[in-house]
Amino acid sequence: MEFVSNLRETLKASTESANRGGGTGDNSKGAYWCHDCAERIRDVDVEGENSPDCPDCGAAMEFERSPSSTGCAC
Numbered sequence: 001m002e003f004v005s006n007l008r009e010t011l012k013a014s015t016e017s018a019n020r021g022g023g024t025g026d027n028s029k030g031a032y033w034c035h036d037c038a039e040r041i042r043d044v045d046v047e048g049e050n051s052p053d054c055p056d057c058g059a060a061m062e063f064e065r066s067p068s069s070t071g072c073a074c
């Protein structure tokens with residue numbers, strides 16, 4: 001299972017960078033979370049614009065922006 005997801009990530013990543021022609025190589029703005037299961041799916045791994053369902057419990061996942069651009073807001 002882990003191998004499959006890693007392979008898909010690699011394929012997606014190479015497709016993304018090929019489309020964008022460089023840059024950071026990662027267009028992720030954040031990730032979708034299921035807080036109940038602690039499941040996380042990066043937005044770049046989600047196809048379409050709708051929030052994905054949690055693969056574990058099937059609940060709608062919540063989008064959370066990556067904090068890397070703003071830094072700590074404490």
Ligand SMILES: [Zn+2]
Nearest residue numbers: 034037054057
């Ligand atoms: Zn869940």
